[in-house]
Amino acid sequence: MKLKFGEIPVDESLLEDHEEKKRRQARKMSMTELKQKAIDNQSKNVSVRSVKSTSYIRDPYVSEYAKRIADGRCQLCGEDAPFTDNEGKPYLETHHIEWLSKGGADTLKNTVALCPNCHRKLHVLNLDEDKQKINRITS
Template sequence: MRSALVFELRPIENVEEPEEADTPKPDPRSLQELRNAAIAAASIGQVTGTSERTVYARSRDVRSYVLRRADGRCEGCGCTAPFFRADGSPYLEPHHIRRVSDGGPDDVRFVIALCPNCHRRVHAGADGNDYNASLLRRMESIEPE
């Protein structure tokens, strides 16, 4: 029998994101070790939650690998990360080219590291869908099968 998850509803101004989400710890594994772990962790949108809010599982290994693969450069525009996190790592945001909420895979072949401008462009830009399609095409050279 599955048990239901219970969420406490609070005003949005009282909600804080976990600190570790903002400042991931540097991973000591090599790029190849991170890639192997990310591929092993790849999944298609595991879902947990209630009708209030659905939470999609995303692999920390996929995130770590994608950010390391980018080596401090946006994989969209090619610019260097705009700033560094408190731990000294370059600030980039992993973007799922095929949204996990739409059944897309949490897989290194569909996750790209973007600067905040490129990430907002995909989600809020007038050309967001076209730009996202171009990122998918670019992934063929970034993460060949």
């Protein structure tokens, strides 16, 4: 997809590749190098890009049921929810075992309630042992 950066059309995949390359470089730098690069590149004028995204309309009853079954505990790590929401309820996030974006269904058997850290971990690392553990929960 082509984006406009100022008045210049930019291929979004090239922009993402460039950003990822810079992230990898930053991870390899010493703290001194990183600090200098951050000083050199800091700016009050932040670049902006508009993106088109897809949102899946999930059933609130399925989500609430998964959270109630969890009873305030993350179904992956087993720890209590890290905080309560504005209504005083334990904060957990509903995760779809087979992701909706990959054809998963919004069903009771395909959902678990997770703490924010475990939820992000599943989406970032997608480890087989974590998937196997949550699959045992819903079986």
